[in-house]
Amino acid sequence: MSWFGFYAPSMAWLAFLIVPLVLFYFLKLKRPRLTITSLVLWQQVINDSRVNSPFQRFKRNLLLLLQLILLILLIAAAMQPFWRGRVSRIQRLPILIDCSASMAALDKPAGKSRLDAVREKVTEIIDGMLPDQELCLISFGRTARRRTPFTSNKKILLDALSQIEVEDVPSDVEDALRMTQALERTTTFSEVLLLSDGNFPTEADFELSFTLNYQRCEHPGPNFGITSLNARRTPEAMWDIFVRIEGSGDAEGTMTVEVTRDGERVGKESLSIAKGESERIVFRVSGERASSVEVKLTPDGFDSLASDNRALLDLPALRRLWVYAPASLASFRHALKPLAGIRLFPDEDGKTTETDFDLVITDRADEKTLSGRTCLYVGLVPEALSGLVTAGKKGTQVVDWRRNSALLQHVELRDLIVLDDPRSAENVQESDYEELGYEVLVHGTAGPLLLEKREGEKLSYHMLFHTDRSTLPYRVGFPILVSN
Template sequence: PFLSADAEVAQYMPVLIDCSASMAATDEITGKSRLELVKEQVREQIGSLSGDQKMSLFSFSATGRRLTDFTSDRRQLLKALDLLEPSDLPGQLDDVLRMAAAYTRTFPIETVTIMTDGNLPDQVDFELPFSLDVRRVDAGGANIGITEMSARRSGPQEWEVFVRVSGSSVDLRGAELKFFENNVETNSQPIEVSNEEAERLVFPVSSAESRLLEARLVPTGFDSMAVDNSVWLTLPAARPLKIWTSPKLASWRHAIRVLSNIEQEDGTDEQPKGSDYDLIISDAADLGGAIAPVQVFVGVIPDDLKTMIEVKEDVDYVVDWNRTAPFLRHVQLADLEIGEQPRLATGLSAKELEELGYEVLIDGKTGPLLLQRREGLSVSYWFTFHTDRSTLPYRVGFPIIAANAVESALKQASLSEVSAAPTGVLPVISVEADRNYTIKTPDGQQIPATSTPVGTLSGIPAAKVGRYDILDGNDVATWVGTGLLNTTESSLKTVEALRFTELTVAAEKSDRIDSDQPLWWTLALLAFGVMLFEWWYFQRARGAAA
């Protein structure tokens, strides 16, 4: 026997449990985390399952994970629930909703329940095939955390390290920010922050070698979340930028040579001698196997566009250019005269170029004059006309373009700016090519990895905040660190509603989940009471007769 809930009872009940970083936030009075409160509510619902109801548990943070199949086995559900812990990752609903939607093909699911603290993106790119019941627990207590850490080179061996600290409460909260270089404390600053007043501190660092920096926050009072109190950042070793420029491009060579902190390869060879560079500027598409994260091609049409773009002997001029593109920043191209005219084939437009991965940065009278293409972490620029057959080398904008190319290469090589890596996936790590490595995580796990032929490790999962050691055998080859670095998670802000493609779902505050209430124990206790009364009544009558 049971007492039916007000809500319509679903036979198959998927429950999605938020395990993002903000779910670790604790209450200042009770000391309970948001996840502990959610677990209490889900335990209550598991205990009230009737015979024809089945539940499936899912957890989610940056991605989703199915914990159980649909089952009415309370022990299995409670065991999976007890193993849940808050992660060091931000919360995202898209992935776990798609997992739940996949079950609608097999089971008649009418409603999906989400248990969360409401600290989620309010816009979800997903079309709901079921109704959604969002149950929100109270947000945690006041929190203070590091939300940004980056460094910018200010000299040959000098860096300026920026650290931003934010708070979640209206009142100012105090803390001490400690700064470490290779595990040695070198600086400390007292701070006070609130949800409207963040602090941005600058720490100078001087080193020609690679260094591991850590910013560690020590709150002076209650702090509901500890995961955002530490952030690591790796400074690369100082070195000049390695550049190869085609010997036929004398104007480009001269513009590059006057820049500081560069190493330009001299020679008359038509192809690079080495294999790895930071920047390549060439007047031919064939680089002889050499690679660089930033490549500039002058007077070259990409192979996959040769049937779409034809260069004619005619005068051309610039119609428009992308002024916000980093490659063209601070460049004025009005009245530029060009002795070649790239023409786009009849019936084609920039849309067809974009479908092949190209973006037009400079438009000419009859076709594109400069194209940009991004492939992974690499970027290439294609001048469809030869710059020597224009007035560009004689304009002030030409050395600026060369400097922008160098600046882009510096950023790609992390030689001018570097930012701390958020949890999720480690940034690309430069190591020796075709070699086996082991990544030791902050919680002691070991992840095997093999470097690529160009000497990089990529796609390494980083689920925990802390230091990751890259081991070559038993030796530490290099290291990298992570931080939560998520303003939304640290702020503990909650959304009142989730906006989907076609509708909006309110995130309701609830102390418990609507569920059937079993009457078995109530009726059993009532029957036991009747039995005790009956026993007392007859024993009393028998005693009086005696």
């Protein structure tokens, strides 16, 4: 593809106008012949005769030169020349447009949003399209949506662009990239333009077969927002609600945080945040009934994004947690009994009156069918991993563990003695476990010792060694692990 071209090359026929222009110059002299006595004009007459003679070199004439240059420029303008930029040299270009909640951020009070800035940029690309170019518009928030097929129709593209609105959801760029990759199977293109503010993971778990031209939106104005909202039950059958407020790097000011429960205000607090800092505040509400909690943030000054100033949390009615641990796991039952707010099954008579539990801890394969929102399987290898890991008896050591895991917070595993020896099969990598949905929390010398898997609302932990064949129950961290 040539970098230089013309929109209307057919207008080149206007170059034939040069012929009559030169011809008129040849024929412009029509002087009558007169006999005179002076010789002054002889040289001029000889020169004019030479000019009017075909195929003879005519004298330089500034006026004719200017006329020819002007005519050539007019012909070139009629042919509409262009110089292809980087984008215009691409024949087919998919454009991915982020329309998640963060794209509503404003650059100043009553200013334009990030999405408005993206619309302006894409509009410029559409207006500058060449006749042989085609664009495809894809918007994405939580999911991707193809707005247009590949087309060179500017009206269709502009209409589709105007219909893209901000969605109050997080962005998932992977869904958009997968859609684009599927599009490549039917249409050929080599580059994709991504317009976003960058609030998504920096790495995708699949390879791209095209070049990704990522253009990040400009930084908006200062922003305050609720970045974390969670609740923790207390021994007094109450809920402690933890709210974290953060500001962007250039944001500082005062604000008010208000908490309502089923529409009734239960707390209000004013706070001040410096640039790049955050604040955590705690509110306590009763857990006697199920309720919906709303937290609302009201900055005193300009806030570029309003969608992160409100958060909701549904709280169930508090009751004692139902925990199942068989008699064979005496160490776990011993650590569970002192904990407040739990009901332990089986009871002292060995009876179990329930079938659904909040927590199931077991080392028996026949009890894997017990229903629990959180499960810890001790000394059992999941069937899905039977080809990846085997349980040996030669002993192993802890190499590393995820200290930020909710299960292992404040649990020290250094110098732990383990008599079992879970071993990964030959050439098995950590990524092989991750492909099946398992995350390795504790690494041994030859394989994983503890795995985590989340399926919807169910969270399961798989301890590939038995605690009775280790020194874990005798360590200070064991009751902490059980409490976690």
